[in-house]
Amino acid sequence: MYNSDQHYVWWQEGVIYQVYPRSFKDSNSDGIGDLQGILSKLDYLQWLGIQALWISPIFPSPMADFGYDISDYTGIHPLFGSMADFDQLLSEAHRHNLKIILDLVPNHTSDQHPWFLESRSSRDNPKRDWYLWHDAAPDGGLPNNWLSVFGGSAWEWDEATGQFYYHAFLKEQPDLNWRNPEVQDAMLQVMRFWLDKGVDGFRVDVMWHMIKDSEFRNNPLNLDYTPDHATYQQLIPAYSTDQPEVHDVVAEMRKVMNEYSERVMIGEIYLPIDQLVTYYGKDNTGAHLPFNFQLVVLPWDARTIAKAIEKYEKTLPSDGWPNWVLGNHDQTRIASRIGLAQARIAAMLLLTLRGTPTLYYGDEIGMVDVPIPPDLIQDPQGLNMPGLNLSRDPERTPMQWNADQYAGFSTVAPWLPLAENYRVVNVQSQQEDPGSMLSLYRDLLQLRQAEPALKTGRYEPVLTEDTLLVYQRVAGDQRFLIALNFGEAPLTFDYPLGNFNGEVVVGTHPEREATVVEKSIRLQGNEGIVVHITER
Ligand code: GLC
Numbered sequence: 001m002y003n004s005d006q007h008y009v010w011w012q013e014g015v016i017y018q019v020y021p022r023s024f025k026d027s028n029s030d031g032i033g034d035l036q037g038i039l040s041k042l043d044y045l046q047w048l049g050i051q052a053l054w055i056s057p058i059f060p061s062p063m064a065d066f067g068y069d070i071s072d073y074t075g076i077h078p079l080f081g082s083m084a085d086f087d088q089l090l091s092e093a094h095r096h097n098l099k100i101i102l103d104l105v106p107n108h109t110s111d112q113h114p115w116f117l118e119s120r121s122s123r124d125n126p127k128r129d130w131y132l133w134h135d136a137a138p139d140g141g142l143p144n145n146w147l148s149v150f151g152g153s154a155w156e157w158d159e160a161t162g163q164f165y166y167h168a169f170l171k172e173q174p175d176l177n178w179r180n181p182e183v184q185d186a187m188l189q190v191m192r193f194w195l196d197k198g199v200d201g202f203r204v205d206v207m208w209h210m211i212k213d214s215e216f217r218n219n220p221l222n223l224d225y226t227p228d229h230a231t232y233q234q235l236i237p238a239y240s241t242d243q244p245e246v247h248d249v250v251a252e253m254r255k256v257m258n259e260y261s262e263r264v265m266i267g268e269i270y271l272p273i274d275q276l277v278t279y280y281g282k283d284n285t286g287a288h289l290p291f292n293f294q295l296v297v298l299p300w301d302a303r304t305i306a307k308a309i310e311k312y313e314k315t316l317p318s319d320g321w322p323n324w325v326l327g328n329h330d331q332t333r334i335a336s337r338i339g340l341a342q343a344r345i346a347a348m349l350l351l352t353l354r355g356t357p358t359l360y361y362g363d364e365i366g367m368v369d370v371p372i373p374p375d376l377i378q379d380p381q382g383l384n385m386p387g388l389n390l391s392r393d394p395e396r397t398p399m400q401w402n403a404d405q406y407a408g409f410s411t412v413a414p415w416l417p418l419a420e421n422y423r424v425v426n427v428q429s430q431q432e433d434p435g436s437m438l439s440l441y442r443d444l445l446q447l448r449q450a451e452p453a454l455k456t457g458r459y460e461p462v463l464t465e466d467t468l469l470v471y472q473r474v475a476g477d478q479r480f481l482i483a484l485n486f487g488e489a490p491l492t493f494d495y496p497l498g499n500f501n502g503e504v505v506v507g508t509h510p511e512r513e514a515t516v517v518e519k520s521i522r523l524q525g526n527e528g529i530v531v532h533i534t535e536r
Contacts, residue, residue: 006456010099011201011264011288012321013455014051015351015445016358020329021058021080022066023398024361026410033398033409035081039089042096044427048364048438049445052099054203054266056329058086062112064172065380066396067103068205069110073190090198099200101264106187106253107209108173115186116174123161130183131174132166133158134216145218146240149232151384154240168209168240170380178210178249191256201264204253207279207287208269211246213239230381230390242275251285264288266323270297273308273315280320289323289356295346296331300338302486306464309353309471313459322355327363333395334360336369341526344440344508345484348528351444352473352482354459359441362399365430366437369394370419378416402428435510443506447530453478454530463496468523470495472533479533480505481517488525495519501535 025037035058045053057067058080067077076083093100109116118127134143134155143164146154148171155164156171166175176183191202219235250267257263267279267287279290294308316322326334326346335343343366350357372393377383382391393416400422401408407422419425430436448454457475464470467487473480481502485491502517508528517531 008456009262010051011262011356013449014099014356015049015448016052016054016101016266016356017045017048017050018054018056018328018358018360020056020361020396022415023396023409025399025401026412026414029411030079031410031412031414032079034079035076035085035089039085039092042092042098045098046096048442049449050359051097051449052101052200053093054101054358055103057103057105062110062172064110064170066378068105069108069112069170069173070105071110071112071114073187074193087197094198101201101203101266102194102199103205104187104191104202105205106176106178106190107206108167108169108175111172111174115176119174120158120161120165123163129180130177132177132212133161133163134166135163144216145235146216146237147219147232147235149230150381151231166212168206170384175209175212179214179245184249184252188252188256191253192259195256195260195263200262201257201266201288203266203268203291204287205268207250207267207290208242208246208271209240210249211243212241213243215239228388230385230388242271247278247281247286250279250287251281254281254285254287257288266291273312277315277317277320280317284319289321291325291358292323292355293325295324295326295350296328300342300346300486302467302469302484303464305349305486306461306469309459310461313354322353323358324350324353324355325358325360326350327360327395328358329360329396330392331395333367333369334363335366336394340366340368340437341488342486344437345486345526345528347437347441347444348482348506348508348530349469349484351441351448352454352480352530354457354473360395364438364441365400365425365427367397367400367419367425368421370397370417372417376417400426402426439510440506440508444530447506451478451480452476453480463493465491465493467491468493479536481531481533482528483521483523483531484528485523485526490522490524490527492520492522495521498536500533502531502533504529505532506530 022033024033025041026033027036059070060072060075060077061067061070076086090100118125119131142155148154150169167173217239219239222236225234257265265287266289269290276290280286298304334346377391379391379393397416398409398414403423407418430438453473453475457473460472462470470483499519504512504515507513
């Protein structure tokens with residue numbers, strides 16, 4: 001039952017916005033976004049109506065994987081600014097009632113991190129056991145068959161000390177040995193460093209990778225593999241990811257979060273629902289929000305999505321708070337995947353489901369993947385597996401702020417090409433257009449924040465057909481009906497739960513707003529409506 005006395009915390013009630021810092025706003029004309037750039041856009045973010053920013057890594061890094069290879073966990077990369085800039089961003093964000101969530105990358109460091117430099121310096125170095133070193137097989141070959149997510153073997157030979165080290169991603173990203181208590185302590189101290197500064201939480205990179213099988217057993221073959229996929233998928237990562245002991249280290253991290261008040265730990269975890277929900281931990285000992293990527297990975301189909309929502313709602317632990325995501329810096333943009341018309345439906349779905357939504361920068365103006373010519377590809381995932389179209393550069397292009405040269409992102413050519421359409425598709429032009437994607441996002445965000453039923457109310461499925469998804473959000477006597485047409489053809493349906501009277505409060509088709517809705521409801525192709533039910 002909905003209980004209006006129940007206390008919800010900001011990360012349950014609020015909406016998170018992911019900033020990819022290289023591409024958000026450049027303040028010092030080097031073609032790369034930075035902290036002062038983000039600071040200059042806090043007014044925009046507050047106007048938009050989000051409550052928290054997750055900023056992808058801003059720490060010192062050789063940038064082999066664009067910041068996900070960290071060489072100093074408690075510093076700021078000069079490309080992005082200084083620690084003083086960070087402190088200023090944090091306090092200004094808080095003044096704007098915006099929380100700051102940092103990216104924590106505990107699974108691996110850069111190969112240039114002093115810990116790894118020490119570890120690889122000799123077999124008897126005290127930090128040798130901080131990473132996963134392994135002898136060659138008796139025949140001199142690899143220790144086992146594990147593969148790198150970014151292509152090739154996950155083992156790299158170190159000539160000087162005559163052993164292999166394990167890297168789930170690039171060879172420049174050696175995995176830490178989380179079974180070593182010294183490693184645990186060091187990373188928990190990193191967390192405290194940022195939490196002491198007042199940071200509001202972490203998004204934890206590849207949480208399900210953090211512990212590997214202690215015996216390093218071979219992974220089984222994936223019999224469904226076809227060569228149009230990343231080579232990593234040739235095997236099922238049964239022994240290299242999602243090991244039972246991972247929950248113990250997550251629990252240690254959670255304990256640190258609990259030393260502070262109302263901080264959030266979000267886990268990046270790509271696993272099926274039954275496994276995903278185990279990352280909430282027993283009795284609240286895990287992540288507050290294990291990222292739920294179903295809307296990213298499932299086919300865009302009304303029945304599939306309806307089933308996934310219901311399964312998720314049923315599978316969540318009783319005190320586990322749901323969350324939803326449409327895109328991030330690793331995935332094809334939603335507008336490219338399902339088209340602009342359906343991207344409006346997706347926005348309405350994301351912002352009316354039960355649970356914390358996370359938006360990816362630029363999706364609110366309908367940014368699309370930008371094709372990058374082969375000689376300009378920067379992402380190692382794309383470069384290492386050519387021909388498979390795996391580069392993540394297309395979804396990481398500069399934010400389109402206005403129609404100026406370089407889209408108001410920078411005064412010089414940016415690090416990745418801008419979308420060709422930026423003179424038309426940009427924040428400034430969409431702010432002036434009530435029919436724009438941005439206006440739709442803002443209307444949905446404002447409505448969600450104003451209405452407890454949408455923010456924290458319960459989810460009730462109403463009806464699913466081939467291209468139709470209908471559900472309600474309910475709190476006390478407040479009731480909102482959401483009807484989404486996943487197809488191009490118009491359709492009509494009868495509200496199955498009796499007669500009612502309502503008004504469209506937000507529509508993907510703005511002309512529909514403020515119109516009256518009764519039992520028999522007609523939707524245009526690609527149309528979605530949020531209806532406030534006034535009488536039953
Ligand atoms: C996560 C990040 C991705 C990165 C990888 C290795 O999946 O989201 O961008 O490349 O981890 O750190």
